[in-house]
Amino acid sequence: RAGGGPVEWAEWSRLCDGHGPLAVGHCHPLVVQAAHEQNQVLNTNSRYLHDNIVDYAQRLSETLPEELCVFYFLNSGSEANDLALRLARQYTGHQDVVVLDHAYHGHLSSLIDISPYKFRDLDGQKEWVHVAPLPDTYRGLYREDHPSPAAAYASEVERVVRSAQERGRKIAAFFAESLPSVGGQIVPPAGYFSQVAGHIRRAGGLFVADEIQVGFGRVGTHFWAFQLQGQDFVPDIVTMGKSIGNGHPIACVATTQAVAKAFEATGVEYFNTFGGSPVSCAVGLAVLDVLEKEQLQAHATCVGRFLMELLRQQKAKHAIIGDIRGAGLFIGVDLIKDKATRTPATEEADYLVSRLKENHILLSTDGPGRNVLKFKPPMCFSLDNAQYLVAKLDAILTDRSQAITQHT
Amino acid sequence: MCELYCKSDTLALRGKHIGPSCKVFFAADPIKIVRAQRQYMYDEKGEQYLDCINNVAHVGHCHPEVVKAALRQMELLNTNSRFLHDNIVEYAKRLAATLPERLSVCYFTNSGSEANDLALRLARQFRGHQDVITLDHAYHGHLSSLIEISPYKFQKGKDVKKEFVHVAPTPDTYRGEYRECHADPASAYANEVKKIIEEAHKRGRKIAAFIAESMQSCGGQIIPPAGYFQKVAAYVHEAGGVFIADEVQVGFGRVGKHFWSFQMHGEDFVPDIVTMGKPMGNGHPMACVVTTREIAEAFSNSGMEYFNTYGGNPVSCAVGLAVLDVIESEDLQGNAMRVGNYLTELLNKQKAKHTLIGNIRGIGLFIGIDLVTDHEKRTPATAEAQHIIYKMKEKGVLLSADGPHRNVLKIKPPMCFTEEDAKFMVDQLDEILTVLEETVGAQAESVIPANTARRAKVPKGAQVELLDNSTTDPRENPSRKRNGLCADTHSPLSKRLKT
Numbered sequence: 001r002a003g004g005g006p007v008e009w010a011e012w013s014r015l016c017d018g019h020g021p022l023a024v025g026h027c028h029p030l031v032v033q034a035a036h037e038q039n040q041v042l043n044t045n046s047r048y049l050h051d052n053i054v055d056y057a058q059r060l061s062e063t064l065p066e067e068l069c070v071f072y073f074l075n076s077g078s079e080a081n082d083l084a085l086r087l088a089r090q091y092t093g094h095q096d097v098v099v100l101d102h103a104y105h106g107h108l109s110s111l112i113d114i115s116p117y118k119f120r121d122l123d124g125q126k127e128w129v130h131v132a133p134l135p136d137t138y139r140g141l142y143r144e145d146h147p148s149p150a151a152a153y154a155s156e157v158e159r160v161v162r163s164a165q166e167r168g169r170k171i172a173a174f175f176a177e178s179l180p181s182v183g184g185q186i187v188p189p190a191g192y193f194s195q196v197a198g199h200i201r202r203a204g205g206l207f208v209a210d211e212i213q214v215g216f217g218r219v220g221t222h223f224w225a226f227q228l229q230g231q232d233f234v235p236d237i238v239t240m241g242k243s244i245g246n247g248h249p250i251a252c253v254a255t256t257q258a259v260a261k262a263f264e265a266t267g268v269e270y271f272n273t274f275g276g277s278p279v280s281c282a283v284g285l286a287v288l289d290v291l292e293k294e295q296l297q298a299h300a301t302c303v304g305r306f307l308m309e310l311l312r313q314q315k316a317k318h319a320i321i322g323d324i325r326g327a328g329l330f331i332g333v334d335l336i337k338d339k340a341t342r343t344p345a346t347e348e349a350d351y352l353v354s355r356l357k358e359n360h361i362l363l364s365t366d367g368p369g370r371n372v373l374k375f376k377p378p379m380c381f382s383l384d385n386a387q388y389l390v391a392k393l394d395a396i397l398t399d400r401s402q403a404i405t406q407h408t
Numbered sequence: 409m410c411e412l413y414c415k416s417d418t419l420a421l422r423g424k425h426i427g428p429s430c431k432v433f434f435a436a437d438p439i440k441i442v443r444a445q446r447q448y449m450y451d452e453k454g455e456q457y458l459d460c461i462n463n464v465a466h467v468g469h470c471h472p473e474v475v476k477a478a479l480r481q482m483e484l485l486n487t488n489s490r491f492l493h494d495n496i497v498e499y500a501k502r503l504a505a506t507l508p509e510r511l512s513v514c515y516f517t518n519s520g521s522e523a524n525d526l527a528l529r530l531a532r533q534f535r536g537h538q539d540v541i542t543l544d545h546a547y548h549g550h551l552s553s554l555i556e557i558s559p560y561k562f563q564k565g566k567d568v569k570k571e572f573v574h575v576a577p578t579p580d581t582y583r584g585e586y587r588e589c590h591a592d593p594a595s596a597y598a599n600e601v602k603k604i605i606e607e608a609h610k611r612g613r614k615i616a617a618f619i620a621e622s623m624q625s626c627g628g629q630i631i632p633p634a635g636y637f638q639k640v641a642a643y644v645h646e647a648g649g650v651f652i653a654d655e656v657q658v659g660f661g662r663v664g665k666h667f668w669s670f671q672m673h674g675e676d677f678v679p680d681i682v683t684m685g686k687p688m689g690n691g692h693p694m695a696c697v698v699t700t701r702e703i704a705e706a707f708s709n710s711g712m713e714y715f716n717t718y719g720g721n722p723v724s725c726a727v728g729l730a731v732l733d734v735i736e737s738e739d740l741q742g743n744a745m746r747v748g749n750y751l752t753e754l755l756n757k758q759k760a761k762h763t764l765i766g767n768i769r770g771i772g773l774f775i776g777i778d779l780v781t782d783h784e785k786r787t788p789a790t791a792e793a794q795h796i797i798y799k800m801k802e803k804g805v806l807l808s809a810d811g812p813h814r815n816v817l818k819i820k821p822p823m824c825f826t827e828e829d830a831k832f833m834v835d836q837l838d839e840i841l842t843v844l845e846e847t848v849g850a851q852a853e854s855v856i857p858a859n860t861a862r863r864a865k866v867p868k869g870a871q872v873e874l875l876d877n878s879t880t881d882p883r884e885n886p887s888r889k890r891n892g893l894c895a896d897t898h899s900p901l902s903k904r905l906k907t
Contacts, residue, residue, distance in 0.1 A: 002485050032482045039475045042444045043691035045463055046426075047433040049419060049440035051412040057425035072427045075518040075693040076718060082551045107714060108525045110552040122712055242717060247486035249518040249693040249718035253427075260427045268564050270429035270550060273464060273686060274519060274693035 002026035024246050024290045025380040031246045034286035035279055043279045046073070047271070052281035059288050060254065063223045065234045070260040072253040073276030077212035077241030078106030080251040083270075084237045085110055085173070087255060088206045091262040094170035096128045098160055098200065100135070102183035102368050105175060105210055114175055117182050117368075130164050130171075132157045134180060135188040138323045138334060139342055153188070154195030161203045171205035173237075178225035181213045184367025185332020185374055187325050193229040206259070209235035212251070213330075216243045217291050217379065220301030220328025228327060243379075248283040249274070296379040300328040307331060307375070307386040314390060318397045320345055329381060332366070333373040344369025348400075355396045361389055411452055415440045433461070433808065434801060444469030447822040447829060449806065458805045458829055460821045466660055466687030467734040468824040474690045477730035478723055486723045489516065490715070495725035502732050503698060506667045508678045513704040515697045516720030520656035520685030521549030523695040524619070526714070527652045527681045528553055530699055531617035534706045535648050541604055541618040544578045545627035545812045548619060548654055557619060560626050560812070572613070574604045578624060579632040582767045582778060583786055597632075598639030605647045615649035617681075622669035625657040628811025629776025629818055631769055637673045650703065653679035656695070660687045661735050661823065664745030664772030672771065690731050694724040740823040744772040751775060751819070751830040758834060762841040764789055773825060776810075777817040788813030796840055803836040 024031065038052070046053055057071040074080050089095060097114050099105070104117040112118045113126050125131065133141050135153040142149040161171055174196060180186040197207045214225040215238075222228055226235055236259060241251035263270070274280065291297060308324060311333060315321040322336035335345040335352070349371040356363050366374045377385070413421065418440055422432075432438040439457070443450040446468040449457045459465070467474065481495070489496055500514040517523045532538060540557050542548070547560040555561045556570050569575065577585055579597040586593040605615055618640055624630035641651045658669040659682075666672055670679055680703060685695035707714070718724070735741065752770060755777060759765040766780030766789075779789035779796070793809040796817065800807050810818045821829070 002487065026487070027483055027485065029483075032479070035482060036475070036479045039478055040470055040472075042442060042449075042470065044441055044444060044449070044465065044469070046430060048449075049415065049422065049432060049438050050442070051418055054418055054421035054425060055412055058421060061425060069425060070427055071425055072430065076522065076716070078716075079519065079522065079551065086552055086555075107716060108522070108551055108553065109529055112529075118712060122710055247718070247721065247723070249721075249724070255427075260429070264428040266429075268429070268561060269431045270427060271431070272519070272521075272550060274691070276426075276430075277691065277693075279691070280693070 024287055024294070024296060025378045026247075028246060028286075028290055030290050030293075031248075031283060031286045034282045035248065038279045038282035041278075043277055045271075045273060046276040050278050050281075052278045052285065053276045056276075056281040056284050056288075059285060060252065063288075064238065064254055067234055067256045068238055068254045070255055070257055072255075072270065072272070073280065074251045074253070074272050075249040075274050075280075076106075076251050077210075077239065078108045078111055078251075079272070079275075080212065080239040080241055080253050081105045081175070081208075081210060082108050082110050083253050084175070084208045084210075084239050084255075085114070087237060087253070087259050087263050088173035088208060090266060091206060091259045092170070092172045092204050094172035094204060096130060096164055096169045096171050096205075098130045098132055098157060098164075098171060098174045098205070100133070100176050100180060100183065101131050102134055103175070103177060103180060104182040105177075128169065130160045130169075132160045134183050134186060135192050136180075136184065136186050137189055138325065139184075148191075150189040150191035151195060153192055154199065157196045158199040161199055161205075165203065171200060171203040173206045173208050174200040175208045175210060177210045177213060178228075179214045179219070179327070179330055181330075181374070181376075182366055184334065184369075184372040185326060185330065187327060188229070190229060193226065193235075194233045197233065197235070206236035208237045208239065210239050212239055212241040213376070215240045216287070217297035218243070218300055218328050218330050218376070220297060220304050223297065225327070225330070244287065245280065245283045246287050248280060250280045250284055251275075252284075291379070294380070297328075300379055303381055303383055303386055304328040304331065306383055307390070310386060310390040314394055314397070317394070318401065320348060320397065320401075326375070329375070329377060329379060331375040333375070334367070335371045335373065344371035346370045349373065351400070352393075352396060356392060359392050359396075361392055411440075411442065415452055433806075434798060437798070437801075439801070439806075446471075447825050456804055457801070458821075458833060460819045460825075460833060461806045461808045462821050464686045464689075464691045465822045466662075466690050467731055467738070467740060468822045469691075471690055471730075471734060473734050474692075474727055474730045477726045478692065481723045481726035484722070486721055488715075488717060489720040493722050493725075495722045495729065496720040499720075499725040499728050502729060503696065506732075507682065507698060508675075510678060510700045511682055511698045513699050513701055515699075515714065515716075516724070517695045517697065517716050518693045518718050518724075519549075520654075520683060520695050521551045521554055522716070522719075523656065523683040523685055523697045524548045524652075524654060525551050525553050526697050527619070527654075527683050527699075528557070528617065530681060530697065530703050530707050531650045531652060533710055534650060534703050535614075535616070537614035537616035537648060539572045539574060539608055539613050539615050539649075541574045541576055541601060541615060541644070541649075543620050543624065543627070544575050545624060545630075546578075546619070546621060547626040548621070548656075574608060576601045576604055576618075578627055578630055579636050580624075580628070580630045581633055582769065583628075594633040594635035595639060598636055598643065601640045602643045605643055609647070615644060615647040617650050617652050618644040619652040619654060621654040621657060622672075623658045623663075623771075623774060625774075625818070625820070626810055628778070628813075628816040629769055629774065631771060632673075634673060637670065637679075638677045641677065641679070650680035652681045652683065654683050656683055656685040657820070658774055659684045660731070661741035662687070662744055662772050662774050662820070664741055664748050667741065669774075688731065689724060689727045692724060692727045693718070694728060695719075735823070738824070741772075743825075744823055747825055747827055747830055748772040748775065750827050751834070754830060754834040758838060758841070761838070762845060764792060764841055764845065770819070773819070773821060773823060775819040777819070778811070779815045779817065788815035790815045792844065793817060795844065796837070799840045800836055803840070805833050805836050 104115045105111045142152040209226040238254045311324045323334035337343040349365045440452045542557040547558045548554045586596040653670040681699045755768045767778035781787045781789045793815045
């Protein structure tokens, strides 16, 4: 069972869900009501005209830059990213894709191929896939002490593109999670996306921003995480999923008219059986309504800042915490064995997650070193929840370091 | 029922914000559906339509039991499959109980496309082979990996066939290479698959899978001849490949006599992987892959986790369970058999009456009416099919036309379809066919080639009528209705939609 309402709803345990697709809180009554009402009236496919799909598309378009005004509705982030690939290839006439190291874009065959997080352990890298370094200013090539990490990382992308072109290959797209999640809750440095977009577009490719994990107001200051990179940066394609339906299987691709027209020019219809159904769109609309009514975006900014502050205090106290990074309610706590080497504290992170579970707090880890505690709770996460969580974390870390001191 | 936008605004907004590749039914005169119950749909004016297209409302639009089950679970919990929960295991158990024993391991996804993509991954991981044999005119989904194995799509888009894809002739005994008069079409068609495997082996290629819709739907309601699947499976297994039965369109009791269409081929035929989708959740996005323990273990031996964010969530499973319950409690399988037989009988009578009907084929509530302009040559009556579906729509019956030539009227209604519905549908069709045949003078004894007759009789102005978006109701003008034949086979109407 789950209840996402006020603290007094929690009974014998408080679930601080550290991961999952939810935006507005488990079983939000307004979202449930919207789904139920529509389920009773009509749930059919998008080959019939219906108000919900057009209304939803219009509402989504209002959250995005003007150019991104054409929508395709689907059922999962994976389906969305696969369609984004198809759109980019059709538009550019090119095949190759540039991705970031440790990226994860979905479980479909086409997406395993562009997810280093997966293909490194499976079929290996395909010749049409090119991997650029993750713009990780804590553990990557260019760190916080570098004068301009954004330019440095962007020039890595340029290098990768040039190397591909020298081998006669042509770039269709650059794919990146707006905030790489599986890669360890990474916040790319400001200016990185614009510069990368410049390199990619000069090579004839498109910029695909994967907002599946991080869209819908999670970062607090903006509705979409790519907007953290500045108003002058507009991707060519945006994919969204997970939190979009508060658990209902929905996803979406937003793109420009030019890209949409090129896709139509193939003459092949795109039909997604369940995508854009009246119920899915009613749910999507309800989620947007709740985000607005309950001011969850502002809430994410506020609680996010508070949580980051509490965590920074913990960082000052516990040497195991190497870095705190994030935006809004997307936060990563990077655990290390050694401040100088920044070696990932993998086992310790695992231990911490188990101890937290014993205390009825659910968290998971991410990053190639499985050492980054990943905070991405429902947007109704409260200041109380944040305080409680950090207090428990503190207690466990304190316990642990005392135990270690006693043994040494 | 209040609309948010009037129909023309809805259409305009759609043009503005929805990808233009996403087509609407009846492009010349789209329908706005606002409500549906059981097998009936209602437009914004309250006009009722008998839904013979369906697609996913398997147990009937907005079935109260299914709606209730979804509500109950949505209020309680909707999270992902990384937590233990009873619904997913209960549902897997119930599904497995409908299948042969060796098909016991389930992977839950959200769409038939996701299911087929996973089926391909499972097949390839199993022995490390790559190649896939698919049938001509097949359609397995819209994902990159599936366009590659769907001639229905890649031929249209003029994509080059990939070298790891091999296309076998569709086992169509009406219009294919080996027809109903052939001594043993099952062996003949299966032999084509054998030849493909031999060719592939000569080039050092290895077969991962043979994939086929248990009954081709977009390909024109094709029912493979008995014995075909067994023989193909034998050849494929010998080559180290697996047999994938795509039940996305045709599972869950639609054929009446059996729960799964592949079961029509006999108890000795068991696919290695079965994919299901569409009707599974009565409209709720859900799908599934079921396979053997052996294949599942080979997949997990890669060490890579398979996680589908929404697949197998408690709400989807609650909905799936409710659909299974309704199929059982309302004896929908029995209904499909009874009503399907009755409908087929009525249609066969129509076939005897109307020369436009070349073939009636189907089983249970999966029926195709193959329209032809020439019985001997079996020339597809594409334009006529388009005309008929628009006319049927005017009469309150929703039908679509499928097949590579868009000439097969496809009947696949919700499983609660009644004999009265069948009679109503056939009566309307009878009327339309009669008028059509009178108009074009296509009598059973006619010696004039159909094309010539058509050109001679239909005034040029009438061709424009169907493409006109005006709101004139032809019902008010019988003479216009009589002349409303779209003879232009290259019009956008002929780019028919697949369901």
